[in-house]
Amino acid sequence: MKGYERDVTTFLVAGMRDFPVAFARNMKTMFVHPELYQNSTVANSLQHVQALCRLHTQASQRNGQRSLVPILRQGCVDLNRQIAHTASFEDLLASTQALLLLQCLLILDENSADDGPYSESVSAMLATLGRRLWQQAPIQLPHTLSPRRAWLFGESRDYSVRTPFVDSLPFDIRTSLWDTDAGNWDAVAAESGCNMVSMYEYSSMLESGAVHGISPFNALILAACKGRAASSVPYPPTTAYRVYEPTVPASS
Numbered sequence: 472m473k474g475y476e477r478d479v480t481t482f483l484v485a486g487m488r489d490f491p492v493a494f495a496r497n498m499k500t501m502f503v504h505p506e507l508y509q510n511s512t513v514a515n516s517l518q519h520v521q522a523l524c525r526l527h528t529q530a531s532q533r534n535g536q537r538s539l540v541p542i543l544r545q546g547c548v549d550l551n552r553q554i555a556h557t558a559s560f561e562d563l564l565a566s567t568q569a570l571l572l573l574q575c576l577l578i579l580d581e582n583s584a585d586d587g588p589y590s591e592s593v594s595a596m597l598a599t600l601g602r603r604l605w606q607q608a609p610i611q612l613p614h615t616l617s618p619r620r621a622w623l624f625g626e627s628r629d630y631s632v633r634t635p636f637v638d639s640l641p642f643d644i645r646t647s648l649w650d651t652d653a654g655n656w657d658a659v660a661a662e663s664g665c666n667m668v669s670m671y672e673y674s675s676m677l678e679s680g681a682v683h684g685i686s687p688f689n690a691l692i693l694a695a696c697k698g699r700a701a702s703s704v705p706y707p708p709t710t711a712y713r714v715y716e717p718t719v720p721a722s723s
Contacts (some may be wrong), residue, residue: 474698475698478700479694482700483694483695486687486691487575488575490502491572492524494520495527495528498517500572501630501691502568502627502631502633503631504623504627507620507623507627508565511565516565516566516569517568517569519569520546523539523576526539526542527576536576543576546573547570547577550566550569550573553566554570560609563603563604563607567600567604571631577593604631605632605640608628619653619657622643622660626648626649629642633670640669640670641669642668642669643666644666644673644682646689647659647663648663649688670692670696674695678704680704
C-alpha cells in the first residue's frame, strides 16, 4: 500500500478491520463462507476464532481490546502448530482462514499493531501459507459436491490466497455468486456464464469503468490493486439500465 493516497489506505485498513467484525456476526467474510463448514469437524478452529472475534468486538466498544493481545497471539501460535500438522486440505484451508482473521485483529488494530520485524515476519508467513494453499489444492473436487458447493470451495481457497491480492491468479468475475442463496444459485450461475480473468485484468476492468455496480468486495480489489477509490471511477449506475423484452403480439 506504499505510495497510495491516505484515503485509499484508510479505506483498505477499514475494510480489512471489518473482516473479524463480520465474522463475529455471521461467520462469513469475503474469503470464509459458513456453508462450507456445516457438519464438519474442521469448523472447530473457525468457531473458536469466531468467539475471539466476538470478544474483541465487545472489548473494542469499551476500548479494552489491548487486554486480548496475549490471547490472540497465543491463538496464532496454536493455529500455526495446527497448520503444520493438518490432515486434509479442508483442514489446512479452515486453519489458514482462522489465522488470517486473528492476524487482521493483531496487525490492523491501532492499539495493538506492531511494526518492524514482527510485521515483516507475519507478511512472509502469510505469503508462504498462500503458496502452500495454491500448491496443495486438489486438482479435482469430489463428485459428491453440488456445483454451488464446489464453486464456493474453490473460491474460498482462491479468495484466501488472494488476501494479499496476488495479481496473476485466475479470478472468476461472478463475485455476486458468493452471496447468492442456494435456491437461486443455479439460475444465476447459468445466466452469468463462466468468465475467468486474472486479478490484474479484473482490477483494470474496474478502473476503466467496465464493471457496473461496484460492490464492497470489488471496491477493496480496486483500492488494493490500483490505489483507486470506487468513487473516483466513472461507471454507469445499474439503475441506468433497463431490460426490454420483445412485445408479444396479441392473439386474434
